[in-house]
Amino acid sequence: MSETFRLSRQVEFNHCDPAGMVFYPRYFEMISATIERFLSDAIGYGWSSMGVAEKGMGTPMGQIEVRFANPSYLGEWLDLDLTLARLGTASATFDIRCSSKDEARFDCRTTIIHAHTGGGKSAPWPPEARARMVAFQPPATAQQKESDV
Amino acid sequence: MSETFRLSRQVEFNHCDPAGMVFYPRYFEMISATIERFLSDAIGYGWSSMGVAEKGMGTPMGQIEVRFANPSYLGEWLDLDLTLARLGTASATFDIRCSSKDEARFDCRTTIIHAHTGGGKSAPWPPEARARMVAFQPPATAQQKESDV
Amino acid sequence: MSETFRLSRQVEFNHCDPAGMVFYPRYFEMISATIERFLSDAIGYGWSSMGVAEKGMGTPMGQIEVRFANPSYLGEWLDLDLTLARLGTASATFDIRCSSKDEARFDCRTTIIHAHTGGGKSAPWPPEARARMVAFQPPATAQQKESDV
């Protein structure tokens, strides 16, 4: 059984454009917040404890792809559901589905790298963080052979 | 011969995160600005003339993919170079490459839809806008057969 | 007895600058969100019901002043407490105090105008909205004579 991490957020004026819909760069702030809270609250290895601001470790973005389904409007509640598509030695690929009352808004797949913020060299996930992340892999994916970054 | 549309922008404090690098959601604001100025300044069919705020036409994002190469730092100048990868009846796919002094920062491919902002129904590009966009297609791409959205 | 409206928000990576502190323009997004939720959730007259995106009514900012006390850091919870300093015929002046575990972060005083979004002409608050707002005035303030915008 795999787990899903959910962040729920209400669409604010701040997120909306002159067409009255969420301006898509704001979705990337929500995607970032979903990964931020997942690492901190579900895994116990967030950006503060990595020391991202003190030239410790961080999780720079490797790549990201988003397909948009329907627009979102002021006041709606959005659910961002994160699962782990693939866990590498020093990387993690997430699937994040955003919906509102079960209507799809976007699907995102993104890969982050666990790396030194000074220099950018990648480094293996700490064992405890790794062990906790495995629970968020769907069964089929978990059986895939893992590979390096 | 195909043309490239360039937007150059200096990295501001506003764009940078606690690791001292550009926070990637800010790149999506720059991508949006590149498409905004391309449509307005190169094509003469920008969001103001579409009437995006008056329930006229707009260009909602269909999908977007970005692969990140190297981080960007405070004060650097970034060049965002846009070419047209594919021109559909009511859509356009852009390649946007971001670099600083010829060092790659990211590569983006994104598809926008020409659609009514109220309701979201797609509609063909106006002929004048379409005619101007063709110049930004690379030769090989331009020979491909066009298809609908 | 007067009431206070509270919005609590956790500091995200998204809010922080290269010095590792909240970048002050992000505080203005939080101030906006506090007023947004106050009008919608406490007063029942939010920006959606005003029709701000449909050339109905809105609440443009007249003036705003913020004095900063202490910096805020990643992961901290901030409490934004709003009271009504003055209620005009077509305006409202709020005091918003931001703190974290009782340590002051900033004090804000700001005046919004109830006005038509097309044209900008001010208009009196609807009676129901006005009646609900009065509860958020401190006793001393409530005794002051009200005046027009």
Place this chain on the structure above:
Amino acid sequence: MSETFRLSRQVEFNHCDPAGMVFYPRYFEMISATIERFLSDAIGYGWSSMGVAEKGMGTPMGQIEVRFANPSYLGEWLDLDLTLARLGTASATFDIRCSSKDEARFDCRTTIIHAHTGGGKSAPWPPEARARMVAFQPPATAQQKESDV
């Protein structure tokens, strides 16, 4: 004779809200950019050279006040004109007037502190930076006696 430092910026989709006007927190990003470029380009003592991201010096905001005059719309060019209202030992107070084709948009007065980013203790401006800043003081202001932070 005193000097004025000008930053000109075009209103982008990114800045605009569902009412089709600039959302005021975006103005604070422009104000920050004006001070950023002033310190870097006019004074030669910008946030990079202060080492704001390396626990060196920075310029946290002490207080800021903005009075809004008229809304700004998509595509307009804004001029932000900065003068120095007061130069303290370890602080500077700026007047920033924003206009578009000579129509007022807002007036801002803001005070920054020259301080260590780790700890927050203030420190005198370096003499070279101070000497260059004096040129941006209006004559009447320059005759005022300076005082400490």
